[in-house]
Amino acid sequence: MPPLNEQQLDQNREERREQIKKAALKVFTKRGIIGTKISMIAKEAGISQGLTYRYYHSKDELFIELVKDAMEETAEAFASLENMSSSPLEKIKELTKKMLDTSNKHSFMLIQQVQTSDEVPDKAKEIVRQYPIPSFIEQLIPVFKKGQEMGEFCKGDPAKLLMLYFSVISGLMLLPNKDEEDQALDVDILMKLIRE
Amino acid sequence: MPPLNEQQLDQNREERREQIKKAALKVFTKRGIIGTKISMIAKEAGISQGLTYRYYHSKDELFIELVKDAMEETAEAFASLENMSSSPLEKIKELTKKMLDTSNKHSFMLIQQVQTSDEVPDKAKEIVRQYPIPSFIEQLIPVFKKGQEMGEFCKGDPAKLLMLYFSVISGLMLLPNKDEEDQALDVDILMKLIRE
């Protein structure tokens, strides 16, 4: 009997998990954790409902895994601003685009859901609290202050302005999809909120 | 045997229904129609779970009734702008305040839920479609145009700008409560989106 290729098996398993996660993220962001039935995720992933449980022990576990991923992505998006050489205005604009962009949107929406809903697992709340949006925003305060000095941004408490600004973005993310062109237009108008 | 005072009985029944509606609105807006269990509404209203069904035949029926109420309130809020003698800018500002105000907020949030969620009863969707937000916004287009002529508002397609503006408001309504002072501050900043 030939030895099984364990590495290959592991990789298959990992791919399956990714497939399930991708399907789950889509459904969770659309219908919320309670509105999402395991059967929906299975259908979206093209597998049977029972098989889902061979990869994740529960709906909550799957949800929590997705929240972890989303937080890491978000942390990276904020961190990558540091390395950009552009002006404060351009930095915020870039971040806004990323957040509203369809490919990243689901992650931000998931975090949004954790922050606003009472029905998500406590553990998900904990994870988001570990690096909460306020702390992401804190990273931007120096950027914003610099922009104020350069006359790019309006006067006022940077923390409050940024908080309002990202509330608005979060709100927009929750709304039904618009097409790409509209999104691009939106970004410039949104900047009016914080520009001089 | 003295004749029963039917009018009194009717009134009691009506009060009970209002009590249940008030509790339901609170829970529905917080947890969504699926996240809301009848037991939660009953608890919030301080009655037993079974009693709820003596006043409303189903969760959906109760939800739909609330949506009707909310649409009527909203329609009135928009309509009342017509009779105001203030400037276009002041009118929009007033409407914004009303929408973000805690006392009306729940109604707007319920409508928001109907528009964005897939899980609400079809009938609720229908009711909202009868007077959908776009048509509310249409009422404001003449106001906005006048504001543009007066130089109060920025240039651009009124329909698109208003749509974005109310998207932002809707988004903000979904976020956790802020205190009154902050709200007032927000309104002025939000106006920057559409001001010249």
Added chain:
DNA sequence: GTCTATAGAAAGATAGAC
């Protein structure tokens, strides 16, 4: 009119066949 107890339906999670 109101409550408690319970039937019925829906969804989460598991077991067993292939």
Added chain:
DNA sequence: GTCTATCTTTCTATAGAC
């Protein structure tokens, strides 16, 4: 590894006692 069938839990809705 995957699917179908089933157990279990949770919630909606009804029935019956007071």
